[in-house]
Amino acid sequence: MDNSLEEMRLSHGCDAEAFLVECLAWGLLRAYGIEEPPVPVREMIENPLPIFERLTLLELSLGLYDVAYRSCSDGSRLIVVDPTRPRTVQRVGMARELYVAFCRSSRAAELRWPRYEQPHVHSDLFARCLLVPAAWVQQACTGAIPQLENLAACFGVPARTVAHRVSEIDHHHPRSGTRESLTEALFSLKEPWRGRFLELVANLATNWAWGEQRPTQEETAAWLGANPDLYHDVRYMLDAWRRPGNVITHHATSLVQSLVQGSTI
Amino acid sequence: MSATALQALIGTALVDREFCEELLNGKRPTLLAEFDLNDEEREVVLTIETDSIREFAIGLYEWITV
Numbered sequence: 178m179d180n181s182l183e184e185m186r187l188s189h190g191c192d193a194e195a196f197l198v199e200c201l202a203w204g205l206l207r208a209y210g211i212e213e214p215p216v217p218v219r220e221m222i223e224n225p226l227p228i229f230e231r232l233t234l235l236e237l238s239l240g241l242y243d244v245a246y247r248s249c250s251d252g253s254r255l256i257v258v259d260p261t262r263p264r265t266v267q268r269v270g271m272a273r274e275l276y277v278a279f280c281r282s283s284r285a286a287e288l289r290w291p292r293y294e295q296p297h298v299h300s301d302l303f304a305r306c307l308l309v310p311a312a313w314v315q316q317a318c319t320g321a322i323p324q325l326e327n328l329a330a331c332f333g334v335p336a337r338t339v340a341h342r343v344s345e346i347d348h349h350h351p352r353s354g355t356r357e358s359l360t361e362a363l364f365s366l367k368e369p370w371r372g373r374f375l376e377l378v379a380n381l382a383t384n385w386a387w388g389e390q391r392p393t394q395e396e397t398a399a400w401l402g403a404n405p406d407l408y409h410d411v412r413y414m415l416d417a418w419r420r421p422g423n424v425i426t427h428h429a430t431s432l433v434q435s436l437v438q439g440s441t442i
Numbered sequence: 443m444s445a446t447a448l449q450a451l452i453g454t455a456l457v458d459r460e461f462c463e464e465l466l467n468g469k470r471p472t473l474l475a476e477f478d479l480n481d482e483e484r485e486v487v488l489t490i491e492t493d494s495i496r497e498f499a500i501g502l503y504e505w506i507t508v
Contacts, residue, residue, distance in 0.1 A: 204453020
């Protein structure tokens, strides 16, 4: 395992690996110019990118597996699909085995891809990321929340796959749960900065009607969740504060200067 | 825009060797025009100095998760 990936795993756990797996899915979607569901995974395999060298799709009733990846002695590689299985099951299986094919590719070796020697660790996650991209689910769920069955039909996957993905997005997506993590980061600051940050956040959230009392963690999280602009301002401000010699945007710099000087923004 | 554009950027570099090399070797500002990054994301992407797509991805992951 590459040192940087090992450090990544140690410091961030599987979330960092999941982030990379999701990046790979987005990279493939972009490479194929796919912008809406259902993702044509069969066509993706039938027209493989250069990184999937010598990959072919074969339809064959296996009896044991819905879909399986096989490498041949001549160097060619197969994704074998059982055509008798339901279409949605085939699609999930093809996406899963496409990830296996990637892990077995020279590109994965070059990248020292996390756990490429154990492709099935992340293959189901990859299939969900590829066929049910988080941003598309969030898009589909704006306004009236669709029925699970309708979402499943829209993405061309079994209902259980969509259910798993929705739950995953709610709990593990890098952009979800950040409201709580940002709140925790604010409350973990040392004084006097914790008090100053919280007072500023409270007053920004209430249009300077809050005063000097300390907001609770729940109140802070609610404000950050309800107001995307506030969330972004606080996030960049905190990022700039924690990494003064690193990445500081002009906007964040002015926010931090306001905080240090105690002036209003 | 959310992290999706950043993930698409990293993902493109993962699946396209030529893009990856150009992203890490001087053509980054030009390549970024193809992605729907906001000003903050663009600034961060341009700030990361590395010749490794892994380290590039780690830098962005850390930035996204604060």
